[in-house]
Amino acid sequence: MAPSSTSPFETPIPPSTTDVLVVGGGINGCGIARDLSGRGVRVLLCEQDDLAAHTSSASTKLIHGGLRYLEYGEFGLVRKALAEREVLLRVAPHLIAPMRFVMPHDPGMRPAWMIRLGLWLYDHLARREVLPASQAIDLAHDPAGAALQPGWRRGFAYADGWVDDARLVVLNARDAADRGATVLTRTRCTALRRTPDGWLATLQPRDGGPAWSVHARVVVNAAGPWAESLLREQAGIAPARHLRLVRGSHIVVPRLFDHDSAYLLQASDRRVVFAIPYERDYTLIGTTDVEHRDDPAAACIDADETAYLCREAGRYFRRPVSPADVVWHYSGVRPLLEDASDDPSAVTRDYRLELDTRDGAALLTVWGGKITTYRTLATEAARRLAPLLGATTDDWTRCAPLPGGDATRLFGTDGGPMAAMRRLLDHIGTRWPWLPAPVRERWVRAYGTSCLDWLQGAQRPADLGDEVAPGLYEVELRHWVTREWARSADDMLWRRSKLGLHLSPAQREAVHDWIARHVPAAPLPDAAHQVPPNAAHHVPPNAEKP
Structure with missing residues (x-):
């Protein structure tokens, strides 16, 4: 029944x-x-x-071909992913955005000719319309070099996509x-x-x-x-x-650099580690590849993984990175097809x-x-x-946009879907000037044109309902519940958004209280309401369950 x-x-x-x-x-x-x-x-x-x-919420947040997979001969996978990268940039321009990646060159890891060859293949394995080609750069003059230790002088730059995976x-x-x-x-x-x-x-x-x-x-x-x-x-x-379960863990630390480029770092074990601008105030560093033999739902970073990510980031950046700097971390288990490889990073x-x-x-x-x-x-x-x-x-x-990705329908096709999204942002700023700029920017990135559904008819902030936490109005909470299946504070603050990174424990508790009042049979309080030992007022290390 x-x-x-x-x-x-x-x-x-x-x-x-x-x-x-x-x-x-x-x-x-x-x-x-x-x-x-x-x-x-x-x-x-x-x-x-x-x-x-x-x-699916524990990725490195990238829409990419997988540059490092070329080293394992995965040309078919890289070609397929590169072609798909262009498709997704068009159908989800609110969730996916181009991102420049800088790779400082470590000649002890891979010779420059190998990097150039890999990047040439990356540029040409699939048709590329949105993203620019790769290039060699002088880190002494490129803005991305300022955050690096002085020894890193030569590098390469290429483009991929960033995504809000959840x-x-x-x-x-x-x-x-x-x-x-x-x-x-x-x-x-x-x-x-x-x-x-x-x-x-x-x-x-x-x-x-x-x-x-x-x-x-x-x-x-x-x-x-x-x-x-x-x-x-x-x-x-x-x-x-049979599946081979491999745990990938990431750490989030206060921002290590003041520009919008990301970094691909060649790690000392010949893996790669990404350092990505994240949520305006932070840097996301990851990932690890560790065999996982326990319940996938219990995946959690261990001390060795944290130390590894901090150590590899510290080899490159001027600002030291230590476990005490970690304000949040998350882990997920990748279900990879079993093969004979001894190296989890080499599994397809x-x-x-x-x-x-x-x-x-x-x-x-x-x-x-x-x-x-x-x-x-x-x-x-x-x-x-x-x-x-x-x-x-x-x-x-x-060719079908995901919900909210149809800004070209309202604002024209000139410049493509991403340009239409920028015009949507300008339209909201003009039509609703009282809406705080950080809120309208976040709404356009998260919802695209869908946020117009609840903005229509709004004349002042009070028309959006109570401001339950800074920048979080009732109209958005109700949207998460009625249209996006959210039922708990974890759902809202760590998957539908990443507002948990920006809210104090008391502010996160206000979201939980709203749920208790408005959502029947809401789940019991979850980890989003626990205060971490080393993250000041930020967020618990395992706030987002993997």
């Missing part, structure tokens, strides 16, 4: 039958749900926690729902049983409510780090492949789709993948399932 729903803030009533059940609310699951829904397929997506609660997941889910999908968060798939005409799935709400059954013609296993265990434990199927980041159609019950399992290629993965998955579902095989998502 399906649970009832009487409030717009509560879980919607799920269907008892569906064409496709997608298990997993990360980037791949939400991307597949969106693609199939746009083809007229009935989709039900269930996620055991919040959307993007695990791997919001990318949420907006794929939002578009799927707008096209007819049902999205159930905090709902676990506890059993999958083959039937003569599909699958019978048992779904269990995390709040302890009664479980119910759903019949699906097709099941998509997009459970990420749990994909192998879902087959074995819920479906009773012996997996044909490409994906593989495995379709099992035994006994007339189709099961598609997603193995591996990376955030940059999620849309191509979703398209390939939809094409493979289309003949079973009577759906079209058109690659419709290639």
Whole structure:
């Protein structure tokens, strides 16, 4: 029996039958749900926690080809990712932005000719329209050199994309729902049983409510780090492949430099470490590659990882970096396809789709993948399932903006989608001059044109509701709850936004209190309300659960 729903803030009533059940609310699951829904397929997506609660919100926040993958001969993956980088810059110009990367040259790591060759391939493996070509730079004269120790004189610069990874997941889910999908968060798939005409799935709400059954013609296993265990434990199927779980951890420290370029640093172990401008006041440093053998949900940085990231950053920057500087950190587990490599960094980041159609019950399992290629993965998955579902095989998502990414519709195509987003920002500043500049800039980056929905008719700040925390009005909180499935302060302050980095404990507590008053059956207080030992008034080290 399906649970009832009487409030717009509560879980919607799920269907008892569906064409496709997608298990997993990360980037791949939400991307597949969106693609199939746009083809007229009935989709039900269930996620055991919040959307993007695990791997998909724990990335380095990059839309990139993966320059370092060239060293491992992953030319096909890099070409695919580079081509997709251009697509995503066009369809999500509010969430994804070009970013310049500076690579100080360490001749003891890789000779200059090798770097130049790699960058030439990076420039030419796929067609490039938005981003500039790479170049050699003199760090003594480039602004990026000022933050580096004097010994770094020569370098290279290239371009990639930066992304708000958690919001990318949420907006794929939002578009799927707008096209007819049902999205159930905090709902676990506890059993999958083959039937003569599909699958019978048992779904269990995390709040302890009664479980119910759903019949699906097709099941998509997009459970990420749990994909192998879902087959074995819920479906009773012996997996044909195995995952290698690799933990990637990141640290956030007060800003190390005063410009908008990022750095790719050649680490002493021949890996690479990124240092990226983050949330205006901070620098994001990552990532590590550590074998993870515990529960993926319990992934957390250890002291050795923190020391490693601080040490490698300290080799380059004038300002020393120590564990005491870390104001926040997060970790996620990458579900990589098992291979014979002894080096976790060398394990392929490409994906593989495995379709099992035994006994007339189709099961598609997603193995591996990376955030940059999620849309191509979703398209390939939809094409493979289309003949079973009577759906079209058109690659419709290639040109369809994600919600809020359609500024060209309102402000013209001159200069492309990113220029239209800048005109949107100017329009909001002119039409609503009383809205603080940091708020309108954040809203345009997070929501694009969607923020106009709640700005229409607003004449003064009071029309946006109470300012629950600095720059956070009730209208945005209600949007997160009613349109983006947020239910806790963690959801709101660490995934729908990163406001947790900027708010004091008392201000974060005010958000929790608002949830307690307005959201029925809100989860218990979570880690976002704990005060960290070494982060002044900022945020707990493990505030965003991986």
